Amino acid sequence: MTPLLDVTDLSKAQALEDVSFTVERGEIVCVVGPPGSGKSALIECLSGGAEPDSGSVEILGSTVGPGDPLPSGLAVSLRDESLPDRMKVSEGISLFSRLYGTRGLPSRLIDLLDLEPLLPKRFKSLTEGQRRRAMIALALTGNPELVLLDQPMTGLKPGSRQRIEQTISELRDGYGGVCVTLDDLGHAENLADRVVLLRRGRVLAEGSPSRLIRLLGSVFVLRVPSHMKVGRPSDVRVLPYASSTYLYGSRPALEAAIQELSPMSGDRIWSIRPPTLRDAYLTLAAVPEPAALESGR
Structure with a gap:
């Protein structure tokens, strides 16, 4: 089956280098990395x-080159886009529906995005979360097969973020495929069928969240404050970052490390946990980028 999106060896000076991945029908692919990753x-x-x-980009079976019109079955919602301040949300949906020749949005998506209270409002009066939800709605009025979303949840409050997450999940089933860029690895772990980890413009690794986590092997994680001197515990991998130090190893090895750390920590209660997608990224990355990765916790 032909992928909905096929990106092959895409490069752009100082931004991307030989990036390749696909988006198949019926899946959500999250491209994830810290700011500056491309x-x-x-x-x-x-x-x-x-x-x-x-490099090349094939969308819905057609190769798209410089200056070529984008396929009609593609919808794009960029992070900072908007409509004229005085336009009402309802007017925007009507306009886009006429342009696409559709009947507007299905009631299910209106409910998911909580658009009903926004319809009489002008774009100038919308909060950031409301504007983001409205722009995603406009992108979907054309009943696209493939949806590209650029960091749709960055900086949003939990309510708007959850609504957008639910909508993205709905798109996978009701439309075709979704490619979404994210800063937060935790969001990607919950949302994605497949993850493309970007670092400094290159693909660091690709696979389902569970597969990428399994690359760490049978390890557990212990996080300690960065000011503590951890040393070199036996059979434990130590990764120091700006605000925390992460210890990776078997549960017995980490429990032994806790015994060494306890005299320095007073009454602190230590917690050993299974690894996450963020741990996979931190471990796979050759050079740490602490501030960007820890900001999404």
Whole structure:
């Protein structure tokens, strides 16, 4: 079966280098990495906003080159886009519905995005979360087969974020495929069928969240404050970052490390936990990028 999106060896100076991945029908692919990893440049190349230096992009079975119109079955929602301040949300949906020749949004998506209270409001009066939900709604009025979403949940309050997450899950079943860029590895672990980990413009690893976590092997994780001197516990991998130090190893090895740390920690209660997608990224990355990765906790 032909992928809905097929990106092959995409490169752009100082932003992307040989990025390749696909989006199949019926799946959510999350492209994840810290700020500066190349996510925005990737979306710009896929949506026609920028021209890559090399590589190819095939969308819905058609190769898209510089200056080519994007396929009609593609919808794109960029993070900072909006409509004129005085336009009402209902007017925007009517306008886009006429442009696409559709009847507007299904009631299910209106409910998921909680659009009913926003319809009479002007774009100028919307909060950031409301604006983001409205722009995603506009992108979906054309009943697209493939949806590209650029960091749709960054900086949003939990209520708006959860509604957008639910909508993305709905798109996988009711439309075709979704490619979404995210800063937060925790969101990607909960949402994605497949994850593409980006680091400094290159694909660090790709696979389902569970597969990427399994790359760590049978390890557990212990997180301690960065100011504590951990040393080199036996059979434990130590990764120091800006605000925390992460210890990876078997449960017995980490329990032994806790005994060494306890005299320095007073009455602190230590918690050993299973690894997450964020741990997989931290371990796979050759050079730590602590501030960006820890900001999404």
